[in-house]
Amino acid sequence: MSEEGTTQRPVEEMSFEEAMAELEQIVARLEQGQVPLEESIAIYERGEKLKQRCEALLREAEARIEKITLNAEGRPEGTEPLDVPEE
Template sequence: MAPVTSNKDIPKLNFEDALAELEGIVQQLESGDVPLEDSIVIYERGELLKSHCEKKLSAAETKVENIIVGSDGSASGVEPSDLK
């Protein structure tokens, strides 16, 4: 895979696609078959993908907590801390 020079597409990726690409980057870097300059570019993209995935997970966790804790503030059996 040639290094990607633009990261503008990352905010548009869903969690699964971002994670799959991140896993591919990790495999490439672990293989050691990528030239140094390319490694730096894909590593930087990997960092952005990691951050994007963390934001998606945090947003999903917040949504689940809002579902579990009803609008009246009562919990429906699962504590938000159980999700972590």
């Protein structure tokens, strides 16, 4: 995660892996309990944005996944969108 005083990369530009790595760092810092209150609030808010980014990227990936359909003989005949349970 960026040190205080440096520019943080916009969450909207981050890959899933980048956002997840930074989110894990934020969780670790908050769990240590050594972060001042104001900084805790700021990194918690960034963590929430990172979480939302990861969830959005996962939804996009799930929408692109397809399952193979089989014909009566059990042979692949095509694909159809994967049924993703709605929240």
